[in-house]
Amino acid sequence: MWCGFDKSRVTIALACMVAASVAASDVAFAARQRNYKPDEFRSVLRGLGYNVKVTKDPLTDEETKKAITQFQTGYKLKVDGKAGPQTQDQAAMIVEILQSNLNTVLKPKTLLPRDQFYSPQLEELVKEYQKQHQLSETGIADLQLRQKLNAEVQAIINERVTKPTAKPTTKPTATPTTKPTATPTATPTTKPTTKPTTKPTTKPTATPTATPTATPTATPEKIN
Template sequence: MWNARLVSSVVWGSVVSIVLCQSVNAARSQDYTPEQFVSVLNGLGYAVPLDARIDDPRVQQAIRDFQIQFRLPVDGTLNNPTQDRAADIVKTLQSALNRTLKPSPQLPATQFYGRQTEAAVKLFQQQNRLPATGIATLETRQRLNDILSDAEPRQPTNPANSPVTNPPRSQLTIYSEAQIKAILTGFGYDINPQASLSDPPTVRAIRDLQRIYGLSETGAIDRATEEKFSSVMRNLRNNLRVILRSNFAIAQYYDEATRTAVRQFQSRYGLRVNGIADLAVRSRIDTEARRPRG
């Protein structure tokens, strides 16, 4: 068994799947120990310290967010589907690094986020002018995915003679339209809060977030998109609570309390104070949430 890694942490919120041409065996080879699973969560960008116990509230919340993200049974435990999905993500990440890095690090397809995986992620980050933390942050995974996608032939987005269709109609089950638009505005998108979700700027904003978080880029709010928004918002608010040391509720809405907390964070860290958590601000919040606190 390898020792827990001592790394400074960064980014993210929420996990993005890497797209590969070849599938990776999803089943885990063995059960995770609590320490191994905490290391996976940390390595994939969740706001949990490596020395946290499995019953730590931050770890419990990260597990639930992971389960929501991947539409697994949500119980905050290391149930079999959760362990299998985590193993699949780590193996996929290792395979992507093997294909992208030159020379290839020849990572074994394991379910563990250990020193070799950390070193390969750090090397990839150095080669691509990203913060070299060894943690597979959102920005890192997106860049890795872009490189792999560029290496494969692409079909035209609108081939000749293909009709242009409107995005599928939204079927909201978690949020109201107003709540969706509040999240988009809170994330820095310039949309008309009075317009419908089919308004072109709103569709573009939704599509951009779907791209960032590895979802199908429909421009409409489907169940997976709502669940991702919920996971990202809960992670954001949990991070703000950790940083500000407040009783800030972990909820899934971008409300006035969220804006106030974001303003407090921006003021504390010398950022532009506007209450908007765009991608750069969310990344900074994730980074600060992971720093050791006395």
């Protein structure tokens, strides 16, 4: 992401941080971890489009001093051609924001770490972005590319702001009405009526009446 040269450094920083923080709202930009080594700072200058060769020599050659002076002038820093703390901080912030913006637009499988270094991974993703937009694949994120990338990120930000996330309407789950279970009415079991068994009436057996035998009467003998 690039911020215009006509703004103050504070405004530049705020504008960059706000845009980037919306694009990657869950990420806070870290402070510069440490001072750049000469080759690391040259890599940053070259990656941002300044005309320098990457070497490990001190940052005192005319080519490098000229690039640093141009950088300082563009970002309203103290112009002395030296890579002092403010100059290094500004460079680190630009690289971090560039990484964040590429993460937002390209969504690579391996995200850029959002650090201060213009690494080979960052260079490859810049080439990928250039390829997508039919630009020369140099791996250099110059001013024009950063402006284009910034516009894409801004469009994503605007879409997020204006497009409300549809809140899922809670579909009420129908409360089942308790279907009363029919209480079974007790079917009276027919009590068998006790059928009286006919008691046989005792048939009286006729008591035989004793037939009296005639008691013979003694017939008296005649006396001659």
